[in-house]
Amino acid sequence: MNDQTLTPEERAANLKGMGSSRKRVEDVRFTQGKGNYVDDIKLDGMLFGAFVRSPYAHARVVNVNKDAALAVPGVVAVLTAEDLSPLGLHWMPTLAGDKQMVLADGKVLFQGQEVAYVVAEDRYIAADAAELVEVDYEELPVLTDPFEALKSDVVLREDLEGQTEGAHGPRKHHNHIFTWEQGDKDATEAILAEADVVAEEMIYYHRTHPCPLETCGCVASMDKVTGKLTLHGTFQAPHAIRTVVSLISGIAEHNIRVISPDIGGGFGNKVGAYAGYVCSVVASIVTGRPVKWVENRMENLMSTAFARDYWMQGKIAATKDGKITGLWCHTTADHGGFDACADPTKFPAGFMNICTGSYDIPTAYLAVDGVYTNKAPGGVAYRCSFRVTEAAYFIERMIEVLAIKLNMDAAELRRINFIKADQFPYQSALGWEYDSGDYHTAWDKALKAVDYEGLRAEQAQQIEDFKAGKTRKLLGIGLTHFTEIVGAGPVKNCDILGLGMFDSCEIRIHPTGSAIARLGTISQGQGHATTFAQIIASEIGLPADDITLEEGDTDTAPYGLGTYGSRSTPVAGAATAMAARKIRAKAQMIAAYLLEVHDDDVEWDVDRFAVKGAPERFKTMKEIAFAAYNQAIPGLEPGLEAVSYYDPPNMTYPFGAYICVMEIDVDTGEWDVRKFYALDDCGTRINPMIIEGQVHGGVTEALAIAMGQEIAYDEMGNVKTATLMDFFIPTAWETPNYTTDHTVTPSPHHPIGAKGVGESPNVGGVPAFSNAVHDAFRPFGLVQSHMPHDHWRIWRIANGLGMHG
Ligand code: PCD
Numbered sequence: 001m002n003d004q005t006l007t008p009e010e011r012a013a014n015l016k017g018m019g020s021s022r023k024r025v026e027d028v029r030f031t032q033g034k035g036n037y038v039d040d041i042k043l044d045g046m047l048f049g050a051f052v053r054s055p056y057a058h059a060r061v062v063n064v065n066k067d068a069a070l071a072v073p074g075v076v077a078v079l080t081a082e083d084l085s086p087l088g089l090h091w092m093p094t095l096a097g098d099k100q101m102v103l104a105d106g107k108v109l110f111q112g113q114e115v116a117y118v119v120a121e122d123r124y125i126a127a128d129a130a131e132l133v134e135v136d137y138e139e140l141p142v143l144t145d146p147f148e149a150l151k152s153d154v155v156l157r158e159d160l161e162g163q164t165e166g167a168h169g170p171r172k173h174h175n176h177i178f179t180w181e182q183g184d185k186d187a188t189e190a191i192l193a194e195a196d197v198v199a200e201e202m203i204y205y206h207r208t209h210p211c212p213l214e215t216c217g218c219v220a221s222m223d224k225v226t227g228k229l230t231l232h233g234t235f236q237a238p239h240a241i242r243t244v245v246s247l248i249s250g251i252a253e254h255n256i257r258v259i260s261p262d263i264g265g266g267f268g269n270k271v272g273a274y275a276g277y278v279c280s281v282v283a284s285i286v287t288g289r290p291v292k293w294v295e296n297r298m299e300n301l302m303s304t305a306f307a308r309d310y311w312m313q314g315k316i317a318a319t320k321d322g323k324i325t326g327l328w329c330h331t332t333a334d335h336g337g338f339d340a341c342a343d344p345t346k347f348p349a350g351f352m353n354i355c356t357g358s359y360d361i362p363t364a365y366l367a368v369d370g371v372y373t374n375k376a377p378g379g380v381a382y383r384c385s386f387r388v389t390e391a392a393y394f395i396e397r398m399i400e401v402l403a404i405k406l407n408m409d410a411a412e413l414r415r416i417n418f419i420k421a422d423q424f425p426y427q428s429a430l431g432w433e434y435d436s437g438d439y440h441t442a443w444d445k446a447l448k449a450v451d452y453e454g455l456r457a458e459q460a461q462q463i464e465d466f467k468a469g470k471t472r473k474l475l476g477i478g479l480t481h482f483t484e485i486v487g488a489g490p491v492k493n494c495d496i497l498g499l500g501m502f503d504s505c506e507i508r509i510h511p512t513g514s515a516i517a518r519l520g521t522i523s524q525g526q527g528h529a530t531t532f533a534q535i536i537a538s539e540i541g542l543p544a545d546d547i548t549l550e551e552g553d554t555d556t557a558p559y560g561l562g563t564y565g566s567r568s569t570p571v572a573g574a575a576t577a578m579a580a581r582k583i584r585a586k587a588q589m590i591a592a593y594l595l596e597v598h599d600d601d602v603e604w605d606v607d608r609f610a611v612k613g614a615p616e617r618f619k620t621m622k623e624i625a626f627a628a629y630n631q632a633i634p635g636l637e638p639g640l641e642a643v644s645y646y647d648p649p650n651m652t653y654p655f656g657a658y659i660c661v662m663e664i665d666v667d668t669g670e671w672d673v674r675k676f677y678a679l680d681d682c683g684t685r686i687n688p689m690i691i692e693g694q695v696h697g698g699v700t701e702a703l704a705i706a707m708g709q710e711i712a713y714d715e716m717g718n719v720k721t722a723t724l725m726d727f728f729i730p731t732a733w734e735t736p737n738y739t740t741d742h743t744v745t746p747s748p749h750h751p752i753g754a755k756g757v758g759e760s761p762n763v764g765g766v767p768a769f770s771n772a773v774h775d776a777f778r779p780f781g782l783v784q785s786h787m788p789h790d791h792w793r794i795w796r797i798a799n800g801l802g803m804h805g
């Protein structure tokens with residue numbers, strides 16, 4: 001065996017385990033157009049569904065006339081709320097404990113709301129016929145501003161009229177959803193009253209949308225002979241969808257098979273349940289044929305889950321020399337027509353209470369009011385674990401505002417307030433226990449890497465030049481130090497609709513020493529097939545290339561809560577390591593038997609068990625796998641497989657230091673990112689290349705959000721940005737070069753010490769870009785200005801500061 005001649009390091013390298021930049025195995029098919037997405041699924045006799053959607057943001061639906069549509073050859077059915085109501089399916093429960101119309105029941109609450117569902121032989125006929133459905137609307141007053149909505153006599157949710165209790169406690173007004181409070185209000189207000197310095201600002205994080213390349217869709221197929229429903233779809237949480245479909249349709253859960261095939265990006269957009277899924281299932285049951293529904297881009301942007309739309313009023317107190325003593329925040333959360341926010345049930349505003357950020361703030365208070373308006377429902381993460389990007393944006397802006405008030409350098413202000421390395425595990429004033437961190441080390445490394453002092457000197461020179469009329473450009477240095485909270489989560493405090501947020505992995509070793517692993521998560525492009533195999537490779541010493549990974553089929557995968565909130569690594573990644581360790585424990589007994597020594601007399605050595613003190617006597621994992629199946633071993637069952645359901649003891653707290661250097665033209669409002677430095681600490685790094693790709697993708701999305709991307713409404717509730725002509729998606733032209741870097745502070749409670757990373761670049765990126773814009777104008781008196789910082793808005797800042805003469 002040539003294995004014997006290799007050093008342990010060489011054997012480890014051959015496994016392509018953790019720490020190796022193993023090439024992504026999924027890219028062979030993705031780069032050759034061989035992916036298998038929902039729209040690639042074509043079943044015999046398949047029909048197509050298309051929605052009739054409301055042009056109005058708020059209107060009564062007086063009458064729906066289907067006759068003309070039904071007369072079109074090829075149209076099989078037209079469904080309205082009236083057809084669904086005998087089945088009890090005209091409304092559906094939302095993830096936030098509210099309910100939502102599947103098809104308009106008497107009124108519509110946002111532009112693009114589903115009114116009728118046309119089922120036809122092909123998608124062209126369905127679309128044509130949808131145009132022929134005649135709907136009589138009676139327009140109602142429109143509320144798009146949450147502050148107005150809370151004062152208005154107009155009742156948006158007539159179905160809730162008179163209900164003073166919602167899913168999250170008392171409702172204060174007919175357009176109010178909930179109030180959520182965390183921390184100590186009285187103590188925080190007392191500190192604000194006595195503080196040397198208090199900075200106060202309204203920080204708005206505008207409404208945007210995940211806009212994945214592939215829109216949402218499904219294929220529902222009810223087999224009337226077997227009674228089995230197969231639902232293919234773009235689901236980020238296939239098992240949860242199966243349970244929810246069973247609960248709302250009454251179909252037994254074992255008769256439902258949910259399959260998420262390849263997914264073309266999720267970014268939170270594909271977590272929730274949409275009317276399209278329910279209508280397709282009903283249509284398949286009614287017609288006895290498979291029914292496909294796939295949104296177009298406008299439908300995706302107008303009606304499926306949006307993100308953010310948080311108005312965050314903040315007050316931050318400090319001593320004269322900059323030690324922060326208290327933080328106060330009141331958030332008005334615009335949830336649209338229905339509360340369909342995707343958050344763990346006990347957190348109606350997600351993990352917004354991570355808003356004390358990376359700082360040791362002794363006292364804090366947060367209150368969030370959820371409000372109904374005439375906008376699309378949703379409220380998904382969009383590359384941030386449940387409102388963490390909102391929280392990070394809030395605190396990173398407030399720090400800058402405080403720095404202005406104190407006339408201090410913002411890098412120094414951060415440094416003196418960071419939680420110190422020896423304070424971990426750290427108990428935050430708003431209730432979290434940060435598992436690990438070393439912020440000072442990361443911060444100093446980042447400042448040094450960009451030559452912070454040098455940049456400030458250059459900026460000072462540029463300001464001189466600007467004042468002397470030598471240039472019309474300003475330099476902004478955008479600083480951010482963020483702390484994330486990912487890996488929901490401990491079942492004791494995290495569930496969605498009562499489903500505990502553990503996750504799972506099942507590993508089966510084949511006799512010849514290759515393996516298949518199945519997980520409760522689902523990749524949407526992250527590269528799980530590559531990275532989870534690496535964890536197993538390192539844990540049990542079989543090459544990653546010999547391990548197949550499968551996700552997304554509820555008939556074969558163990559139950560899990562899916563992929564969002566960067567939870568796959570913290571939760572399913574831990575389950576993977578634990579399942580692998582169960583296998584290794586059995587392998588140890590097998591090896592000891594084969595080597596004729598006691599179990600305790602063998603030790604693990606990369607890919608084998610060797611006799612202690614006699615490393616030349618060993619059994620490789622491959623040999624052990626064969627023996628597990630083919631040799632009778634007293635006291636042991638044949639076979640080598642294991643499953644782990646992992647309920648994490650805590651979340652993980654990745655962090656990072658991001659710095660953006662931006663040049664701004666005050667006459668045109670144009671910006672140019674000269675440098676973007678991203679240092680991430682996600683604990684143990686499984687695949688450095690994939691991490692780098694995640695950071696590139698996430699910072700690019702952050703650039704989009706900070707610099708132009710927005711779902712904007714006019715006063716009539718029309719969506720002004722429902723096409724890619726208006727909704728900013730950066731191209732290679734706008735996307736700058738990124739410098740990535742890292743420190744490694746493992747999570748103490750995760751079996752391999754890994755934390756999530758997929759969302760971090762968005763959480764850290766948005767404030768870095770926005771702070772750069774603000775920093776450029778700081779010497780001229782700018783304190784706060786709302787995103788997105790598109791050219792027009794930047795021009796207006798300059799204009800407002802009197803820079804245009
Ligand atoms: N330490 C570490 C960590 C991590 N990793 C890697 O990285 C990734 C990621 O991870 P994570 O962080 O754990 O996460 P996940 O869970 O997996 O995923 C999720 C995320 O992911 C991200 N990214 C991405 N990518 C892509 N391509 N696509 C997509 O879609 C996406 N999305 C996004 C989002 S938005 Mo949400 O949903 O909003 O909540 S959340 C999210 C994978 O592969 C893993 O393995 C490594 O390596 N290491």
Ligand SMILES: [Cu+]
Binds near residue numbers: 308383388390
């Ligand atoms: Cu979020």
